[in-house]
Amino acid sequence: MQKSVKDKIPVTVLTGFLGSGKTTLLNYILKENHGMKIAVIENEFGEIGIDGDLVVGSTEEIFEMTNGCVCCVAEARDDLLRVIRQLLERPDRLDHIIIETSGLADPYPVAQTFFLDDPIREETNLDGVIALVDAKHILRHLDDGKVDAFDNQAVDQIVCADRIVINKIDIATEDEIAEVTARVQQLNETAEIVRSSFAQIDLGKILGLAAFDRNRKMAADIGLDPPDHDHAHHHPAPWDKDASHTHDASVTSVGIELPGHMDATAMARWVQELKGQDTADLFRMKGIFSVKDDDYCYVLHGVHSEIEFRPNHPWADEIRCNKMIFIGRNLDRAALQARLAECVAAA
Numbered sequence: 001m002q003k004s005v006k007d008k009i010p011v012t013v014l015t016g017f018l019g020s021g022k023t024t025l026l027n028y029i030l031k032e033n034h035g036m037k038i039a040v041i042e043n044e045f046g047e048i049g050i051d052g053d054l055v056v057g058s059t060e061e062i063f064e065m066t067n068g069c070v071c072c073v074a075e076a077r078d079d080l081l082r083v084i085r086q087l088l089e090r091p092d093r094l095d096h097i098i099i100e101t102s103g104l105a106d107p108y109p110v111a112q113t114f115f116l117d118d119p120i121r122e123e124t125n126l127d128g129v130i131a132l133v134d135a136k137h138i139l140r141h142l143d144d145g146k147v148d149a150f151d152n153q154a155v156d157q158i159v160c161a162d163r164i165v166i167n168k169i170d171i172a173t174e175d176e177i178a179e180v181t182a183r184v185q186q187l188n189e190t191a192e193i194v195r196s197s198f199a200q201i202d203l204g205k206i207l208g209l210a211a212f213d214r215n216r217k218m219a220a221d222i223g224l225d226p227p228d229h230d231h232a233h234h235h236p237a238p239w240d241k242d243a244s245h246t247h248d249a250s251v252t253s254v255g256i257e258l259p260g261h262m263d264a265t266a267m268a269r270w271v272q273e274l275k276g277q278d279t280a281d282l283f284r285m286k287g288i289f290s291v292k293d294d295d296y297c298y299v300l301h302g303v304h305s306e307i308e309f310r311p312n313h314p315w316a317d318e319i320r321c322n323k324m325i326f327i328g329r330n331l332d333r334a335a336l337q338a339r340l341a342e343c344v345a346a347a
């Protein structure tokens with residue numbers, strides 16, 4: 001007998017362009033006292049994984065997938081299925097699964113996973129696709145002239161969402177927020193929009209949505225159910241090789257790992273220097289660092305010229321390290337590596 005929705009584990013797909021606040025939202029959800037047992041699956045774009053280190057209390061409930069983007073690499077999709085099947089086999093039942101997709105991913109193929117595969121289809125229910133939108137930076141990516149208009153992930157992410165969180169309202173003006181809201185509504189007329197600063201949202205607005213209509217549409221899209229009405233956008237199935245999309249090839253990543261400890265003053269100087277440069281092509285930077293004579297693990301976050309370098313949490317049992325990823329266009333690997341190496345403290 002088929003399970004009813006309430007007996008299935010709800011799954012939330014968290015999407016949003018690079019740096020929009022997905023990990024910030026995850027940390028907020030995981031810190032809230034909701035009493036739920038939540039597993040988080042992270043899928044990152046780039047050569048090295050950082051997000052797992054940036055999520056609070058990285059426990060066994062956080063699964064990092066760094067072998068490619070789930071939305072377009074078949075092996076990564078297999079990996080996702082494997083992780084979810086493992087989660088379903090556990091004796092202690094989960095209350096919720098959250099999948100954070102990479103900031104460059106189309107969330108649609110990820111969401112479709114939940115209709116395709118047994119036992120996943122039997123045991124889980126796609127609760128909703130939540131899109132985070134950076135109120136300060138999203139317009140430049142929606143209007144990115146270098147991206148094929150039909151394959152702009154920033155657009156896809158908004159189109160596909162059941163709920164949209166316009167985040168970072170603390171650094172955007174009312175006019176900017178109004179403009180972003182209007183653009184978002186043009187792209188997606190049905191999703192409810194909520195606003196937030198540092199992704200602090202009533203969790204009832206984003207978990208437990210059970211987006212039934214959308215689920216029926218998606219099932220119809222992949223031939224599991226007769227379509228009952230027309231819908232605006234048809235995506236290719238992720239396993240359809242001829243139809244598979246590629247990411248904007250001009251956006252690349254540079255991952256750097258360095259031994260030793262960093263010099264806090266040198267790092268602060270470099271951050272100031274970066275803020276003064278043209279950061280239009282520097283979409284995202286994130287890193288974790290060991291600073292000389294300091295017990296704290298430092299994080300560096302950059303979204304274009306909004307860049308911060310700060311202590312995040314005390315190093316516990318993990319091995320201290322310095323790793324950093326840059327995502328953008330025209331990245332000069334050698335120059336970035338050399339400049340960062342200058343910030344390593346003398347032994």
Ligand SMILES: Nc1nc2c(ncn2[C@@H]2O[C@H](COP(=O)(O)OP(=O)(O)OP(=O)(O)O)[C@@H](O)[C@H]2O)c(=O)[nH]1
Pocket residue numbers: 016017018019020021022023024025051102103132167168169170171196197198199284286301302303308
């Ligand atoms: N001012 C401000 N900064 C924010 C807000 N939300 C997140 N940030 C900062 O924006 C940066 C990126 O946030 P993340 O949560 O890592 O973004 P993300 O979407 O997970 O990024 P990717 O994993 O690269 O796609 C960090 O420096 C955050 O502290 C906000 O509402 N206001």
